[in-house]
Amino acid sequence: MSSTSLQTGPDGGLRHLLTVEGLPRVRVEELLDTAESFLGVTQREVKKVPLLRGKTVVNLFFESSTRTRTTFELAAKRLSADVINLSISTSATVKGESLLDTLRNLEAMHADIFVVRHGTSGAAHFIAQHCLPHVAVLNAGDGRHAHPTQALLDVFTIRRHKPNFDQIKVAIVGDILNSRVARSQIHALNTLGTAEVRVVAPRTLLPVGIESLGVKVFTDLAKGLAGVDVIIMLRLQKERMQGALLPSEHEYYRQFGLTEARLQGAHPEAIVMHPGPINRGVEIDSSVADGARSVILEQVTNGIAIRMAAMSLIMGTRAQDGRGGG
Amino acid sequence: MMKLDDIPGVLDDMATALSRHLERRGVSDFALVGIHTGGMWIARALQNCLGHSEPVGGLDISFYRDDFTRIGLHPRVQPSSLPFEVENRHVVLVDDVLYTGRTIRAALNEIFDYGRPASVTLVVLVDRGGRELPIAADVVGIEVTLAADNHIKLSGPDPLSLNILQDP
Numbered sequence: 001m002s003s004t005s006l007q008t009g010p011d012g013g014l015r016h017l018l019t020v021e022g023l024p025r026v027r028v029e030e031l032l033d034t035a036e037s038f039l040g041v042t043q044r045e046v047k048k049v050p051l052l053r054g055k056t057v058v059n060l061f062f063e064s065s066t067r068t069r070t071t072f073e074l075a076a077k078r079l080s081a082d083v084i085n086l087s088i089s090t091s092a093t094v095k096g097e098s099l100l101d102t103l104r105n106l107e108a109m110h111a112d113i114f115v116v117r118h119g120t121s122g123a124a125h126f127i128a129q130h131c132l133p134h135v136a137v138l139n140a141g142d143g144r145h146a147h148p149t150q151a152l153l154d155v156f157t158i159r160r161h162k163p164n165f166d167q168i169k170v171a172i173v174g175d176i177l178n179s180r181v182a183r184s185q186i187h188a189l190n191t192l193g194t195a196e197v198r199v200v201a202p203r204t205l206l207p208v209g210i211e212s213l214g215v216k217v218f219t220d221l222a223k224g225l226a227g228v229d230v231i232i233m234l235r236l237q238k239e240r241m242q243g244a245l246l247p248s249e250h251e252y253y254r255q256f257g258l259t260e261a262r263l264q265g266a267h268p269e270a271i272v273m274h275p276g277p278i279n280r281g282v283e284i285d286s287s288v289a290d291g292a293r294s295v296i297l298e299q300v301t302n303g304i305a306i307r308m309a310a311m312s313l314i315m316g317t318r319a320q321d322g323r324g325g326g
Numbered sequence: 327m328m329k330l331d332d333i334p335g336v337l338d339d340m341a342t343a344l345s346r347h348l349e350r351r352g353v354s355d356f357a358l359v360g361i362h363t364g365g366m367w368i369a370r371a372l373q374n375c376l377g378h379s380e381p382v383g384g385l386d387i388s389f390y391r392d393d394f395t396r397i398g399l400h401p402r403v404q405p406s407s408l409p410f411e412v413e414n415r416h417v418v419l420v421d422d423v424l425y426t427g428r429t430i431r432a433a434l435n436e437i438f439d440y441g442r443p444a445s446v447t448l449v450v451l452v453d454r455g456g457r458e459l460p461i462a463a464d465v466v467g468i469e470v471t472l473a474a475d476n477h478i479k480l481s482g483p484d485p486l487s488l489n490i491l492q493d494p
Contacts, residue, residue, distance in 0.1 A: 013398075033402065037386065040405040046439035049389035051399075312389075316398025 003125050003146075013317030016128045016137045017310050019146040020187040028191050032156050034309035035302070041078065042304055051312050052081035055112040059085045060102075060127075061140070062118040067276050067300060068140050068150070072115045075307035081113070100130060107132050113311060114138070121145035121180075136314045138307075144180050150275050151184030153306040155192060157299050158230055161271050165189070169196040171224050171266075172215075173256065174234030174283050177205045181275050182234060186213050200224030202256065204246065221256050225265045232273045233258050233284050249282050259285045263293065271295045333486040336451065336467040337368070341375035343465045344418065344449055353445065356416040359383040361433055362404050364422030367483040368451050372420060383408040390432035412441035422480045424450040427461035452478055452488065 004022030009015045014027060041049055057076040059069055069085065076083045088102065106114070113136045116124040121143030128137040141147040155165075162168045170189055176182045176199050189197045190213070199210060200218040211217055218224030225231060236252060246252050258272065272284075272293045280286045289296060348356060360369030362384055369382045384407050388400040419433060430448060437443060449465040454472045468488075472478070475493040480486065 030401070034399065037389070037403040037405045040407065041389065044439060045441055048439070050435070051389055051394055312399055316394065319395050319398040 001129070003128075006125065006128055009317055009321060011320075013320065014310075014314050015317055015321070016124075016139075017148050017314060018124050018128060018137065018139045020148045020151050020184045020191065021146070023148075023187075023191065025191050025193075028152070028155070028188060031152055031306065031309050031313060032159060034313060035152075035156050035305040038078075038305040038308040038312075039302070041308075042301070048078050048080055050080045052076065052079035052112075052315060055079075055081040055315065056110060057081045057083045057113045057115060057311070058106050058109075058111045059083065059115045059140075060088060060106075060117070061086065062088045062116075062123070063141070064089075065117055065140070067303070068117065071300065071303040072138075072140060072149075072307050075304050075311060076113075076115075078304065079308055079312060081311070084109075084111075099127075103127060103131055107135060111135060112315070115140050117141045119143055134318065136311075136318060138310060138314070141180055144178055144183070146184045147180045147275075148184050149303070149307055149310055150181050151188040152310070153299060153303040154181075154185055154232065154273060154275070155188045156306055157273065157295055157302050158271070159192075160298075160302070161295065162229055165192040165194045167195055168229040169198065169227060169267075170194055170230040170232065171198040171200050171218075171228040172232045172234065173200040173221065173224065173258065175205045175237050176201045176210060176234070177207050178237045179234050182232075183213075185232060186215055190214050198224055198228065200256070202246065202252075221258075221262060222265055225262060228266045229270050230273065231258065231263075231266060231270055232275075233278075235275065235277060236279055236283050238279075249279075253282055257281070257283055257285060258288050260287055260291070263288060273299060275299070329490075330468070330488040333371075333451075333488060337371050337375055337486075340449060340451070340465055340467045341372055344372065344447070345376065347447065347464050348416070348418075351416075351445070351447075353416045353447075356418050356447075357383060357408075357410050357412075358418050358420060359385060359408065359433075359437070361419070361421045361429060362386040362406075364451075364480040364482070365420045367480070367486060368422055368449075369418075369420035370483065371486065372418075372449070381409045383410065385433050385436055387429060387432040387436055390436045392428055392432065406436065408437075408440050412437060412443050414442070414444045417443045417446045418449060419446055420449045422451045423478050424448075424453045424461075424463050424466075425456050427457045427459035430461050431459055451480070454478060 003018040007016040007018045115138045117140040123142045124139035198216045274296045358369045360366035386404040388403040448463045450463045451467040453466045453469050477491045479489045
C-alpha cells in the first residue's frame with residue numbers, strides 16, 4: 001500500500017501523516033486552518049487544551065533532533081497528552097532488539113501515537129503498516145524521503161505572510177539532493193497551487209529528474225533569486241556529505257551563501273526561511289539570518305501549532321472511525 | 327417548521343434584563359463574550375443595544391468539547407479571541423441556544439484558561455430545555471420546550487432569524 005493511501009481513511013480523513021505527497025489540497029488547508037486556531041492557544045496564559053487528555057504520545061527518534069523532537073513534545077503536551085521520548089540509537093537496538101519488538105513493547109504500554117524520526121527512507125511507512133490499528137504514526141523525517149510536518153509548517157509560515165500562493169515565487173536553495181525537507185516542501189507548495197517553485201543548487205546537489213516534480217532548476221544563485229517572494233535556505237548537510245560533491249564550505253558560501261547583497265535581487269518584501277539548524281557563514285550570513293526579512297524563529301513557533309493540528313486531526317479521524325465499529 | 331422573525335424585539339428585552347441583572351449584582355464594568363458563531367452575532371447585537379464600547383470576545387469551543395473522542399474535531403475551527411484581560415473581569419457569556427449545557431461547560435473551561443474571571447453571567451437567546459448538566463442561564467430571550475428531533479437554527483447576522491426544524 002502506498003503512503004498516500006495508507007495515511008487516509010475511507011472517508012478521506014487523516015489516519016497517519018507519512019508524506020505530503022498525494023495529500024489533497026483540502027486536507028492540507030484543513031491542517032493549516034486548524035494550526036491557525038492552535039496558534040491562538042499558544043499565545044494564552046494557559047497554553048493547553050484538553051483534546052488529547054489520556055492519550056500517550058511516544059517520540060521514537062532513531063536519529064538525533066532537537067527542534068523537531070522538542071516541538072512535537074510541546075505540541076503533545078499542549079494537547080494534554082502524556083509524552084515519552086525515546087532515543088533508540090542509545091537504547092534497545094544497541095542491545096540487539098529488533099524494530100518490531102520495540103514496537104510491540106511500546107504498544108503494550110498503550111501508546112496512541114508514534115512520532116517517528118529515522119535515517120532510512122520509508123521507516124515511518126513500515127511502522128504504520130505493522131503497528132496496531134488504533135496507533136497513529138506521524139513521520140518526523142525519514143531518510144531522504146519526507147518530512148511532512150516541516151513542509152506544512154513552512155507553507156503555514158508562508159501563508160501567514162503571503163496568503164495567495166498562486167501569486168508567489170518560491171526559491172528553495174541548497175542541498176536538494178540530500179534533503180527530505182525540500183522534497184516535502186515542493187509537494188506542499190505544488191498542492192497549494194504556488195505560481196512558481198524554483199530549486200537553486202550546484203549541479204552536484206541536484207537529484208536527477210528533479211524537474212519532473214514541477215520545479216524550475218537554477219544553478220546560479222543570482223538568477224534563481226531574481227524577483228522571488230520567498231527564499232528557503234537549506235542546511236548544508238555536512239554529515240551526509242561524503243565524497244567530492246563540493247570543493248569546500250568556503251567555496252559553497254561564495255557561490256550559494258545568502259548574503260544581504262544577494263538578497264537585494266529578490267522581491268523587496270521577500271521573506272527568508274530556514275528549517276534549522278543553520279550553519280552561519282556556510283549557507284546563510286548571520287546578518288540575513290537575524291535580519292528583518294528572516295522568519296526563521298517564527299517557523300519554530302509555527303511548528304508547534306502545525307504539530308498540534310496534525311495530532312488532533314488524526315486522533316479526531318480515528319474517533320470517527322471508532323464510532324462505526326463500536 | 328416554525329420561524330421567528332422579531333429577534334430585534336427579543337434582543338431589546340434581553341438587553342434590559344441583562345442591565346437589571348448586572349445592576350443587582352453591582353456590576354458596572356463587564357466584557358461580552360460570544361460563542362461562535364450564533365453567540366457572536368447575539369453578543370454583537372446586545373453590544374449595540376447596550377451601547378457597550380469594548381470589543382466583543384469570541385470563543386470557538388471545539389478544543390474543549392466533551393465529544394471529541396466520539397466525533398473528532400469540528401471542521402473549520404475558528405481561533406478564539408478574548409481581546410481583554412479575563413483576570414478579575416465580569417464576563418457576560420452569550421450563546422444562541424441553550425440545550426444540554428455541554429457547550430457552556432466547555433466555554434467555562436476555556437474562559438478559565440485565559441484567567442480567573444470575577445464572575446460569569448450567562449445570556450442565551452433561546453432556552454430549549456433538555457439539560458444534561460446543572461447549568462442555568464441568567465438571562466433568557468425565548469423559552470421553548472422542544473422534542474429531541476427538533477433543531478433550532480439561527481441565521482444571520484443581518485437580519486437575525488430563528489428557524490425551528492423537525493427531522494423528516
